[in-house]
Amino acid sequence: MSFNIALGGLRAAHKRLEVAGNNIANVGTVGFKSSRAEFSALYSSARLGSGRDAVGDGVRLANVSQNFNAGDVFSSQGHPLDMRIQGNGFFVVSDRGSVGYTRAGAFVKDANDFIVDSHGRRLQGYGANSQGDIVAGVRTDLKIDTSNLAPKATSEIGQVINLGSATPSLATLPLFNPADPSTYTKVITRTIQDAGVAAVPAVTGAGGAVVTPARPAVPPADHELKQYFVKTADDQWNVYVTVDGLSPTDPASHTPLQWSMVKRPDGTLVYTGGSQHIKKLSDTEFSLTRWVPAQQQGGVWKPGPAASGGPVSLPLSDGGVNGVDERDPVMDRPVPLFRPADAESYSTVFSSKIFDSQGNEHELKQYFVKDGVNSWQMHLLINDRNPMDAQRTEPYTASFLFNADGTVSSMAGGSGLELDNQTLTLKGWVPSRLVDAGKSTARWITNGAVANPEGIRIDMSRLSQHNAETARSSLQVDGHSPGLLSGMSIDASGTIRASFSNGLYRNIGQVMLAQFANEQGLQPQSDSRWTETIESGAAVYGTPGAGSLGSIIEQSLEGSNVKLTEELIELIQAQTAYQANSKVISTEGTLMQTIIQAT
Template sequence: MSFNIGLSGLYAANKQLDVTGNNIANVATTGFKSSRAEFADAYSASKLGVGSKTVGNGVTLAAVSQQFGQGDVNNTGNVLDMGIQGQGFFVLSDNGSLSYTRAGAFQTNKDNYVVTADGIRLQGYAADSTGKIAKGVLTDLKIDTSALAPKSTTLIDQGINLNSSASPIPLTKPDPSNPAATIPNAPFNPTDESTYTKSFPTKVYDSQGNEHVMEQYYRKTDTNEWTMYTLVDGRNPYDPASATPLTGTMSFNSDGSIKAMSTSAAGVPTTPPGQYEFSVANNTFTMKGWIPAVYNKTTNTWGPNGSSGNPDGMRLSMNSTTSYNTETARMSQSQDGYATGILSSLSIDSTGVMFASFSNQQSRAIGQVAIASFANEQGLEQMGGTRWKETFASGIPGIDAPTTGTLGAIKSNALEASNVNLTNELVELIKAQSNYQANAKTISTQSTIMQTIIQMT
């Protein structure tokens, strides 16, 4: 019996050496989780239980348990390298078969899917064309490298202050020959700065993503009254052959807020009915049906460029426009149009949302990484390749976006290192070796005793 006890000790020490050696071998493996050999003593027993004077039968290997402690997350500089700070696993799909990993070294394949080094696809949530994440259904994450389609300008929102103390440039002046009468003052001329107070250019885009410049000229015509002249590329927005601007007027209350706004019908086509419009409502000018223009160098003339503006109109919100006693200036501006964009960079935030940035200064979400958690991580089945599979013991995975509930956060440009503590493992190696030698000694001693007994007979 003593031989069997010693043999079980040798077996246990050998398993401890195997586990420790495997940990040491994987000290540099990304996302590796160390293992621990767990042992239990063995006793022989009958139906009535174990006697009070029973000697043990040795030791048995109870389990080799994974230690899912956090490994160091170190920067790599590769945007598709991801580490999980906290609880959770990346979800991978191999033709529909799901597995789970902490190793976040990803890349793209020839079809632009995000995959591991051996081609298994990372799972997450897709985004629609507007960048809205559609949570609920897992899909293969893909980096869409196609061009971002252009968007015509529909709304311009700018905050302008028109100096209430600026010198007026009246539309009329006294008639020198008849002081009781008036005659037209110098008409607006975009090339003559004396005919307006200030101008503000704004980039706008047509339906093909072509850039145009909408120039607005502000002329203070009386106390708390201003006239706005609008040209696009220096031309009438409805007639590229004409340089006659669209005209709008604004009056202000004594506190500097807008009192009233109006437009002139001059320069706005009337046919076909409803197609063209320059109107104002809710402190917003609407220029409907504008015709983007292009200059023909051969004929030295202006004409349509073949694209169109937004059919619903390009709106200019003046809700932030004021008239205070300070410099005439544009304090803020935004417009919602843009040209065609080419993918220029990718970033991933802590919630796993993948943002694509384009050459037209636009950015949008193109997907979100999903991570999974288990009620019993120890119940996961190891597959190799630093991956695990779900089992009955682990329970079903809870899959959601990073930072949801107890799920950890994503750190991009970084990888989680192995959680193996090399110093501890080397100490365990020494202990396992000592255990092996001690158990071998018990067998050697038992052998000596047996020889003594045999010699006595």
């Protein structure tokens, strides 16, 4: 029996050498998991048991267990499809329908654009539809779609806009002009007289000589006084005064005297401006003092010789004309004529890139013009041209009114801008391009593309007017130019994303992982992979990062988990065991030889 026990020991030592040698051989194999030989003692069994003095029958191999701890990590720059599982799980690969599992994440793209390992087995995962949405739950061979990204015409513009409430209105009163009745509300005309010039007797000197000749008296002359009233608000007026169409205090100037008035709720008037020549006598009358009568000499107005004759009454009403009638309309405040090249004709502008059906890029601009306290207009141009006819520059226009709290009170579309539930839809855009730029023959022509047939929806539901900076945020514009595949990336969830030359991205699939109830039950196969068995339990599939599954690290690989120093020690121990068992056999042989010689 000693021979059999020693032979069993030799076989066990040899198995330890085999396992350690295999581990050492695969110290550089990606995704390799080391193994360990496990042994159990043998004892003879009898009907009544072995007894307390049983010696034993040697050893046998009980199991070769696998070490599924993570291996060393090393990066693999320049290999975009290299992946490493950080945590639990296995990659799933398929070889003509035969499914295997591996931790080796060195994958490449084959000639048919499938993602495969070095042996051509296809990586399994979840595909993506044409919109880039992952189709979860349906296992498939992952394939890289290398086709170009087709252009898409813009159909939606989303944005958050605040129009600063402190922005000054571009609507201003027209410049006062006595010759233009549209620049004032009412005028009161009266005739006033100067004091005339008294007669001057002759002055004689010694001997009766006339030193200064006598001058006859000049009777008082008539002058035309006009009071112009401009109603600037419900209870505010500007007043302008001229005499003979000139400044009452400086005949060489055509600038009238001016002051402003505010009527309080109790009917009293408060005035500001004017000069020392304007005095308030009551809530219905002012006066003009020290005015200078003028006369025209040689076509030039100059101060005349006559005195003013004292203060002149300036009543606010005269006969049937009431200059401060509350029923009069407030003077219109027109805004400047809008011209995109004139920054003074708009308050602010926001620009967006949009695309036609061929992927040509255009610039849509929204010019905002504040035309009242809580009132704005928006002028829309594409390439600074009319959207429907690029030969013209007239914009599409919409208008907005705001409540006191800055929210939109109402909005109105216009020609080419249809309003529907706080969304303006741009209709009728004809994409165009400029030809012969810089020449006298320069002109705009259609470029052969079309706009989105449903128009471009411009979301204005997040428009406000608050006391903050005029700004736009959260701009979202769909549509894009065509794109060529330029790269790939893989995120922690295993989603494979393709990048294109136009700066866009699209999901093309998601890596799936598998886990097992008993990893030790997996059957090792060549090429660093395993197959499931009854002992391992059925594979449970999922996405990286879900549940207890690990995440994916791109451009990184998991190396072998073999610890070389431990394996070298294992070799020495196995060698020692082998030598010791050999010694048992040789000793047993010596004993047998002695017995034979003694007989």
